[in-house]
Amino acid sequence: MNTFGRIFRISIFGESHGSVVGVTIDGLPHGIKLNADDFTADLARRRAGTKGTTPRVESDIPEIATGWFNGYTTGAPLTILFRNENTKPGDYDKLKDVPRPGHSDFVAYHKFEGYNDYRGGGHFSGRLTLALVAAGVVAKKVIPEVSIVAKLIEAGGKANIDEAIEDSQKQNDSIGGIVECTATGIPIGLGEPFFDSVESVISHLAFSIPAVKSIEFGSGFTASRMRGSEHNDPIIDSSGNTATNHAGGINGGITNGNPLVFRIAVKPTSSIAKSQQTLNVKTGKTEFLTVQGRHDTCIALRVPVVAEAITAIALADLLLIERVRKNR
Amino acid sequence: MNTFGRIFRISIFGESHGSVVGVTIDGLPHGIKLNADDFTADLARRRAGTKGTTPRVESDIPEIATGWFNGYTTGAPLTILFRNENTKPGDYDKLKDVPRPGHSDFVAYHKFEGYNDYRGGGHFSGRLTLALVAAGVVAKKVIPEVSIVAKLIEAGGKANIDEAIEDSQKQNDSIGGIVECTATGIPIGLGEPFFDSVESVISHLAFSIPAVKSIEFGSGFTASRMRGSEHNDPIIDSSGNTATNHAGGINGGITNGNPLVFRIAVKPTSSIAKSQQTLNVKTGKTEFLTVQGRHDTCIALRVPVVAEAITAIALADLLLIERVRKNR
């Protein structure tokens, strides 16, 4: 399903090497000041071009195509379009029959019975995160009281991220990383029992980011090794502030007013220049594949701004829903 | 939101100490053989009564109230009702003004401005997992080709789980644990790009289980510390079998035919008999609270069958959606 959200609803579309990647946001309040410039900073953070990212660089100029008039959102669906320019679809012809290990090639071929756009992963590409980042920029404007910051805190198992990338590049290999995201200024009470806990909504979106394989809130996996007396965060004032924050700002699936904290694990990029064993689906024989094309050594480098975006999207939706309850 | 799913849609309702807990399943195919006895085994696994679980024991007899005729599902919404019998709401009067640390009491009070049913957490209670387990029993019948097994693999950080529980009980404290779930027999191709990856759907449901704070698929957090050449699973035959399974049976958010594997971390039970600091929301003063009532030392003990249930629910929905594609 290409749509997510109940009130602030995003629909994304596009392919890695097709003509367009885009997003439509429905349910967006009217009267939000918005200009193309507002996207510049976050799109730049997502864009490739620095060490460890792919040499494919796109200009990523947003066209605000609908739902916008005289500098403000109108309340009608807002569509943002990006034209793909720097495509080299020829790079992928070879991969048609030889799925890259760890990538979506094999499953996409089976699911769509050979009709999938296999160029650069088609719709399964990380290029679609462009649409998420654009939606995130708009979402952040819906919740100006919330501040969201995500950082790559570890790559290839190391805190020295530059070093880890250099090591990996020398070996024609790739590495993963861990991104931590913290959001402050969130009111008490966001999240919907039973199925739309804050964790449910954020994780749903987080696992739509290609390469994410794990998420933990607050103490996360460590929590499973703590005692209750140690893990429970004592409430210290009537605003709900707690002495510790093992819960990551969430109790019973609902925000408790303390900082929301989660970490996501990003696996190493599947496409590597090193030779790997795979199968030729046409011949049924084992082959060894060296992935050509332009790829990231460490895709995790580009994930923090996407993590911020999905957090903003989740919180914008939950905040708008909560308005139904509180403002009567 | 109390509803989840697109085709196989479950809606749950009820409270810990109200009269009823129930679930309605819409979109369930007709002609599925079903009897009250089919629920016995899974409900028993969820039920309390063994060491480390609450002394509150309910008979949990399912009433198949609608959508069922002469031993089979009819295609109309199937409703299963459970009457709460062993309620002691009086146990909770004291907690009205003194929220238990780590529990939903404080946020529920704020979100619902004091109208929430505070008895035993009300709608936020682990008792609602009864409805999930019942839905899981039905979901398993929708996907008979799939086999799902979940186990508690660690409690309080230890593999010897009995010992960990005894230790914790001696100290009037609680512990968490890690549950691993494996599903085999899943066809290639389940999961919907972009937002309904298998990981997205399973994690959405997993975080609706009270006390779950983390989830990882395949190598999960460990994946972030691996090289691509190490993490990528080589495809070894045309059925898509892979030599390793670091991906946990999922590529690009789509099942690849290998076993689906995930682990969830369950935090220690919030309600403990040990004295804890909290706040009296009426007086605004710090208080020390010893939680009365009947609680689990290790709620994780009861989670495996719930993890199986949510896996079955997720896979049943994704499988029914995939039928639209494949059977024309």
Place this chain on the structure above:
Amino acid sequence: MNTFGRIFRISIFGESHGSVVGVTIDGLPHGIKLNADDFTADLARRRAGTKGTTPRVESDIPEIATGWFNGYTTGAPLTILFRNENTKPGDYDKLKDVPRPGHSDFVAYHKFEGYNDYRGGGHFSGRLTLALVAAGVVAKKVIPEVSIVAKLIEAGGKANIDEAIEDSQKQNDSIGGIVECTATGIPIGLGEPFFDSVESVISHLAFSIPAVKSIEFGSGFTASRMRGSEHNDPIIDSSGNTATNHAGGINGGITNGNPLVFRIAVKPTSSIAKSQQTLNVKTGKTEFLTVQGRHDTCIALRVPVVAEAITAIALADLLLIERVRKNR
């Protein structure tokens, strides 16, 4: 799909001659005063027992099973259950193979491949409107500023409704009717472009009422025979009041502050005591059928309170959605 609505979401379940008919309302605001007595008047209006309605009379006592505490809604899903008591399933054994003309028997048999509960139409029964009326009672409390009145304005083509019914009964036949519904006190601006116009949402619900075959808003079909200069309603003040109300209170799918007016046409009851031609699906031979059982001469008599209910449900949902926009 058994669920309707985006914020104020109702899910209904049950069968004509099963054990239970019920409704769960999710997204209902907390703090709404509600008691079993509140349902009495509207349930009585829907109930049978007067001239022209079926001799099957049920007590229809609502059990508020979940989402309710100390006289108020809690914000958790509200479930209302009704036990069927006066069932005579034996009445329907004969109809298993001989579908009643004009009824759902034939299509239900085919759609559910014989697994459908055929007793009294099963899930397709008018008895399910019990759940709609109950949801309507709750919806009306969500929009206290709105007043909704529906009336049977014509039966069997006549304004003298009693006479029309007597005529029809003498001939062992049935008649239809037209119900007009007017809602006042609706704020300007309800309805969501593009697909959730007020007309779209109300008609979606109206056609879920068994036997409804047509709906018109404002001048409706007559509008198609008017000139623009005649049909356009002149705006006469800044509150949006118009000199005429051919639009039925809706422009561009959005409420304009004038009374919302629509009419629905109810076909004659399908089940009649007069002999009718049909087919025995087992033998494939033509048969003549005299429908036994207990049926309404004029089901339209019981529709006004249902029409009010679906109007209240539609407006409650649209009003809650609009709150997201206006109350920031």
Place this chain on the structure above:
Amino acid sequence: MNTFGRIFRISIFGESHGSVVGVTIDGLPHGIKLNADDFTADLARRRAGTKGTTPRVESDIPEIATGWFNGYTTGAPLTILFRNENTKPGDYDKLKDVPRPGHSDFVAYHKFEGYNDYRGGGHFSGRLTLALVAAGVVAKKVIPEVSIVAKLIEAGGKANIDEAIEDSQKQNDSIGGIVECTATGIPIGLGEPFFDSVESVISHLAFSIPAVKSIEFGSGFTASRMRGSEHNDPIIDSSGNTATNHAGGINGGITNGNPLVFRIAVKPTSSIAKSQQTLNVKTGKTEFLTVQGRHDTCIALRVPVVAEAITAIALADLLLIERVRKNR
């Protein structure tokens, strides 16, 4: 809400005088042959330029921007974009403060607090039906076994439609009309109880077409004046064929295999060159307005192809959902 459908899901976006009108279709099966030429015939039928339609003529060239590869759908979201070219936004400056009677101007201004794009009705414009027609072309390919034909059977209350239009134009006035739509080849069993009856789904979409104020299925309003013995359609063979078709091919909300028949009433175009009374919302004073701009004398002329489109969209979705049931 700009999205409709459960499996075959369409999202539309755009404005009358903005840069783009478009539609994204999610859930579309892969492997459907599709080219830009396939849109030509239906788009031409919708386009203006003949007697009784607006002099604004757009080239309406579809760009299949995503979800398409090598002549076939890929299974990813399909986006079709249309660039608006022949816009004259200046035409509408005057209307900013003087809402046209019968149009959405007044309600749009209030709903969106003045931020709405008022040019040509903005998102409320009939121009959005371009997106519906495009989606209809694709939907028709999903259900090749179904044949759908809609016709304008009456305009301004007359069967001689040309004459009615000429009369109206002479008086600077506008007229409405009635469109009848018939679909054959539909399998038995489409439609979902309780809320997604075929009538519910089609009417939901029909009332999203601007200017539609009424819908009737089969005998419709006339049914309310018939006896049951007269209205019930006798089943004459085991395929479910009936001797008459007063039900319009639908029983209990489910298709019965006979032709689906419905009629919609289209009100006269609101924008007329004749002087009309309205209110200046800025001054609060009555004004008389002669609408400039380019408008249709009889918008109903352009509705048949839109009626076919929404029928195809509704049936495609219901057919895909039914596949879940039947093909196991």
